[in-house]
Amino acid sequence: MNLSFETELNNLLESIFQKLNLETKYANVKASDRPDLSDFQCNGALALAKTLHKNPREIAAMIAENLQNCAGIDSVSVDGPGFINIKLTNQAIAENMDKISADARLGCGLVDDPHREVLDYGGPNVAKEMHVGHLRSGVIGEAIQRIERFVGNEVTSDVHLGDWGTPMGMILAEIICCDGNLDKVESYNIAQITEFYKKANIRCKEDEKARETARKITAALQDGDPVLRKAWEHLRSESVKAVEENYQKLDVHFDLWWGESDAHQTCGEIVALARRLGIAQLDEGAEIIRLEEGNKPKPPVILVKSDGGYTYHTTDLATIKMRVDQLNAQEIVYFTDNRQSLHFEQVFEGAEKLKIAPHVKLQHIVFGTVNGADGKPFKTRDGGVMNLETLIEISKEKVRQSLPKAGEVEGYGAAEIEKLVEQIAVAAIKFQDLKNTIASGYVFELEDFAKFEGKTGPYIQYAVARINSILRKAKAANVCEGNVMLSMPEERVLALKLAQVHNVVMRAHSEKEPSIIADYAYTLAQVFSSFYNVCSIMNAGSEILASSRLRLARLVRDVLILMLYLLGIEAPEVMLKAENKGE
Ligand code: ARG
Numbered sequence: 001m002n003l004s005f006e007t008e009l010n011n012l013l014e015s016i017f018q019k020l021n022l023e024t025k026y027a028n029v030k031a032s033d034r035p036d037l038s039d040f041q042c043n044g045a046l047a048l049a050k051t052l053h054k055n056p057r058e059i060a061a062m063i064a065e066n067l068q069n070c071a072g073i074d075s076v077s078v079d080g081p082g083f084i085n086i087k088l089t090n091q092a093i094a095e096n097m098d099k100i101s102a103d104a105r106l107g108c109g110l111v112d113d114p115h116r117e118v119l120d121y122g123g124p125n126v127a128k129e130m131h132v133g134h135l136r137s138g139v140i141g142e143a144i145q146r147i148e149r150f151v152g153n154e155v156t157s158d159v160h161l162g163d164w165g166t167p168m169g170m171i172l173a174e175i176i177c178c179d180g181n182l183d184k185v186e187s188y189n190i191a192q193i194t195e196f197y198k199k200a201n202i203r204c205k206e207d208e209k210a211r212e213t214a215r216k217i218t219a220a221l222q223d224g225d226p227v228l229r230k231a232w233e234h235l236r237s238e239s240v241k242a243v244e245e246n247y248q249k250l251d252v253h254f255d256l257w258w259g260e261s262d263a264h265q266t267c268g269e270i271v272a273l274a275r276r277l278g279i280a281q282l283d284e285g286a287e288i289i290r291l292e293e294g295n296k297p298k299p300p301v302i303l304v305k306s307d308g309g310y311t312y313h314t315t316d317l318a319t320i321k322m323r324v325d326q327l328n329a330q331e332i333v334y335f336t337d338n339r340q341s342l343h344f345e346q347v348f349e350g351a352e353k354l355k356i357a358p359h360v361k362l363q364h365i366v367f368g369t370v371n372g373a374d375g376k377p378f379k380t381r382d383g384g385v386m387n388l389e390t391l392i393e394i395s396k397e398k399v400r401q402s403l404p405k406a407g408e409v410e411g412y413g414a415a416e417i418e419k420l421v422e423q424i425a426v427a428a429i430k431f432q433d434l435k436n437t438i439a440s441g442y443v444f445e446l447e448d449f450a451k452f453e454g455k456t457g458p459y460i461q462y463a464v465a466r467i468n469s470i471l472r473k474a475k476a477a478n479v480c481e482g483n484v485m486l487s488m489p490e491e492r493v494l495a496l497k498l499a500q501v502h503n504v505v506m507r508a509h510s511e512k513e514p515s516i517i518a519d520y521a522y523t524l525a526q527v528f529s530s531f532y533n534v535c536s537i538m539n540a541g542s543e544i545l546a547s548s549r550l551r552l553a554r555l556v557r558d559v560l561i562l563m564l565y566l567l568g569i570e571a572p573e574v575m576l577k578a579e580n581k582g583e
Pocket of ligand 1: 160162
């Protein structure tokens with residue numbers, strides 16, 4: 001059920017525009033810029049005036065006349081150069097609230113044309129420590145996954161592990177160099193494997209011979225050498241365990257744990273296909289697909305390197321083929337930072353030339369980096385890259401300072417407090433990320449991000465907990481929820497905000513932009529606060545009004561929980577902070 005005023009008014013305007021022979025692309029409303037004058041406004045007459053060479057106020061008046069006596073509309077006026085201002089009746093708004101409150105989806109509709117999409121996010125590399133750079137991809141990807149599922153699309157999420165490139169050969173070579181062979185590999189844990197990788201990196205930087213050995217070992221591994229393969233399997237599974245643990249802490253999940261290695265077989269098919277289509281060319285011993293067409297020449301796709309190995313291009317092309325053939329993907333979306341823009345442009349153009357994904361929408365969503373106060377990528381105090389675990393610990397420490405100690409609150413022992421600390425700490429980290437538009441980078445703010453005030457995750461969680469406390473008190477006093485009636489302007493403002501939920505979710509979906517949800521959740525929590533400052537429930541003056549306000553409060557709570565869920569954030573029942581403030 002779609003219970004949005006915006007959608008309803010858009011439909012109404014569309015039919016009026018059709019009747020008046022006006023271009024329907026301008027038949028839409030937005031929440032009013034002047035809430036003192038109206039609830040919604042349509043600015044279509046201004047755009048139409050330009051194409052029709054007519055006075056915008058005249059066009060607006062014609063449209064307004066047709067809106068005048070429509071159900072649910074209280075008043076319509078034409079203001080300024082030709083804005084149409086629409087005010088709804090209190091009754092229509094109240095009825096809408098009652099319907100939303102009875103709807104399991106809180107008035108949110110589904111997409112008309114559900115499709116199958118693959119979301120490719122996370123993308124950590126085997127044996128590399130996960131750092132704050134991996135945060136955004138996981139956190140944004142998880143939010144989009146939840147939003148897409150909620151609006152009705154069929155989603156498969158895939159971590160696309162970097163497990164097949166030269167770094168694998170480098171680690172194996174390093175272990176052989178230190179141990180003489182690979183006999184001890186299976187005893188190494190992730191910390192040791194990461195150490196080998198760090199050492200290999202230094203060695204390969206300094207020594208051309210070491211690089212050559214690493215390349216040869218990579219090629220032999222990819223060729224199926226059984227000893228290397230067995231050792232590699234251990235490296236991979238230890239890494240997957242570590243990555244899983246990290247993402248688990250952040251409540252980030254994947255349906256598939258495919259990696260670049262899983263595409264190896266299909267890489268051969270991609271090369272064969274390129275040859276068959278006559279688009280594979282030899283270039284200094286490598287096999288490439290040229291992409292010079294159009295006005296912006298791009299470097300070629302490299303399918304096979306001169307040493308015979310496949311590249312990051314090849315594995316990504318093969319993975320597209322697998323996702324289309326095996327998962328029937330109709331859309332594939334990638335989330336990485338801006339350093340991979342060219343890579344995906346090349347891969348998408350390569351896919352087009354290879355015709356492996358006809359009618360499939362390929363989209364690369366680029367995000368900015370997480371920076372420190374100096375505007376440079378976020379680092380630890382000693383200048384190292386901030387790893388994800390440290391970041392979670394820092395956040396937990398902050399949150400602990402705001403909460404009571406174990407035993408200070410009845411029923412809350414160490415385990416319960418620690419669980420709460422985790423839920424709030426993760427909310428703080430994720431919300432700080434998701435409140436920014438994807439494209440912009442942001443400064444990781446270490447002072448206020450875990451506070452219970454301001455635009456933070458804990459603030460929204462706190463708003464939920466506060467309403468929970470209100471609901472518990474009302475229950476104890478036998479106040480029940482009932483039909484909404486609007487007696488104060490604050491109730492009206494709150495109800496209109498609640499009625500936006502469908503459009504907010506749909507916009508977050510179509511723009512693939514979780515910050516739209518974060519913004520809305522924050523504003524809703526604030527609007528609720530203003531409402532509750534003047535609209536008491538327990539001292540409402542009448543039972544009917546108390547029941548109506550209780551319904552509004554419960555609805556705000558449910559909508560906030562849904563918004564947090566879509567952002568991948570939990571909403572604890574209580575926050576163990578003075579939730580009773582106010583009433
Ligand atoms: N492993 C890559 C990296 O760390 C990211 C993978 C992104 N996904 C993809 N299909 N290429 O840079």
